[in-house]
Amino acid sequence: MPKPKHLLNLFIKKELKWRIQDKIGFNITNKLDCKKLSELIRDENLPVISESTLYRIFLVDNHKSTPYLHTLNILAQFIKYSDWESLSKIFNDRAYFQMKYGQFANEDKFTKSLITCCIESNDLTPFIDFCEHLPANLSNEETHLIGEEIYCALLNTPNPDQNIDFFRSTSHLPIIRKAFFEFMADPGFKIPHYRFGLECYINNIKDQYNIQDFIFAKSLLLLDYIYKNDSENALIIAEELYDKKTYSEEELNSIHIYPCIRFLSYRIFHIELQGEPTTNHLDYLFKYIQSRYEAWDHLEKRIVFHTLCETFFLCQTNTESQEKKLKELFKDLYLYYPDYFNEATLQELLVYFNTNSAATYL
Numbered sequence: 001m002p003k004p005k006h007l008l009n010l011f012i013k014k015e016l017k018w019r020i021q022d023k024i025g026f027n028i029t030n031k032l033d034c035k036k037l038s039e040l041i042r043d044e045n046l047p048v049i050s051e052s053t054l055y056r057i058f059l060v061d062n063h064k065s066t067p068y069l070h071t072l073n074i075l076a077q078f079i080k081y082s083d084w085e086s087l088s089k090i091f092n093d094r095a096y097f098q099m100k101y102g103q104f105a106n107e108d109k110f111t112k113s114l115i116t117c118c119i120e121s122n123d124l125t126p127f128i129d130f131c132e133h134l135p136a137n138l139s140n141e142e143t144h145l146i147g148e149e150i151y152c153a154l155l156n157t158p159n160p161d162q163n164i165d166f167f168r169s170t171s172h173l174p175i176i177r178k179a180f181f182e183f184m185a186d187p188g189f190k191i192p193h194y195r196f197g198l199e200c201y202i203n204n205i206k207d208q209y210n211i212q213d214f215i216f217a218k219s220l221l222l223l224d225y226i227y228k229n230d231s232e233n234a235l236i237i238a239e240e241l242y243d244k245k246t247y248s249e250e251e252l253n254s255i256h257i258y259p260c261i262r263f264l265s266y267r268i269f270h271i272e273l274q275g276e277p278t279t280n281h282l283d284y285l286f287k288y289i290q291s292r293y294e295a296w297d298h299l300e301k302r303i304v305f306h307t308l309c310e311t312f313f314l315c316q317t318n319t320e321s322q323e324k325k326l327k328e329l330f331k332d333l334y335l336y337y338p339d340y341f342n343e344a345t346l347q348e349l350l351v352y353f354n355t356n357s358a359a360t361y362l
Contacts (some may be wrong), residue, residue, distance in 0.1 A: 001210075005067065005069065007066050025299075031055055032339070036338040041074065049074055069199065076208055113149055124165065131173050134175055185356055212256060226314050261304045268315050285308075302355050
């Protein structure tokens with residue numbers, strides 16, 4: 001009796017590939033990547049899938065990809081689903097939820113959603129009404145989908161100045177704060193008037209003790225000014241982060257790893273802007289990583305590594321010894337990636353280790 005096969009359309013292939021890449025932390029672009037993925041699947045004590053099979057599924061541009069169900073079950077289990085049927089249900093649920101806000105998929109293309117139409121036309125009243133009637137128990141998956149839709153609409157709007165109205169009118173809404181500002185943070189500031197949006201986000205922090213939201217937004221503003229070599233405004237933001245408020249290590253460890261490690265790393269910028277040596281803080285930073293390293297999962301290690309890579313790339317006192325120390329601390333992380341990663345510089349690794357959701361659209 002022949003083994004059952006499944007026809008994968010381009011939409012399903014794209015979804016499957018995205019989820020696997022999200023887990024492994026690198027894009028599947030060539031045979032070496034497929035070879036490494038095959039090894040990672042084997043290392044989790046799952047049946048072997050050959051690199052040639054993975055290459056046919058993910059890299060051959062063919063509308064008639066028909067892998068065996070057994071292979072699809074293994075891929076589903078690799079990303080922590082029980083089997084292909086349960087993962088397929090997630091894909092179907094995702095498509096159904098997208099239909100609720102007016103987006104329809106047709107093979108590899110999407111129609112323009114009602115959310116996008118509202119943003120592009122600057123007719124925000126129905127959009128705000130929609131947001132206010134969303135259930136409070138939306139899953140992270142559903143919340144992320146809404147964030148993606150808003151991000152793309154604001155990024156590609158034909159009238160960029162209308163983004164100001166959007167931020168002014170919606171930054172107080174919990175779903176916008178979580179789905180767009182937090183899940184789809186834009187540290188590259190690609191979205192027109194994103195800085196204004198972050199200021200609106202900060203102005204709508206209701207709890208004065210909510211250090212996570214404050215650190216998250218101010219850190220992004222500081223990073224943008226550092227990228228733009230705007231020392232004057234960078235110093236203003238740095239003083240708000242490090243001089244006007246103080247946080248204990250316990251408080252910082254209680255918030256999400258992204259704002260926490262950004263706060264600790266970007267202190268280097270503040271020290272440099274004051275014209276002082278960074279040696280003591282670098283020593284503290286490396287000791288902090290060593291003390292927390294075993295508690296972090298793979299994703300958290302990627303977040304910390306990327307944040308530090310970016311910081312060292314931008315800071316004035318960057319040295320080869322710092323880069324060497326960083327690679328030594330995260331040596332087990334390198335084992336998870338194709339061999340060519342070992343020869344890459346920190347600057348080259350930025351794109352690979354970037355875990356920001358918005359990195360997909362940069």
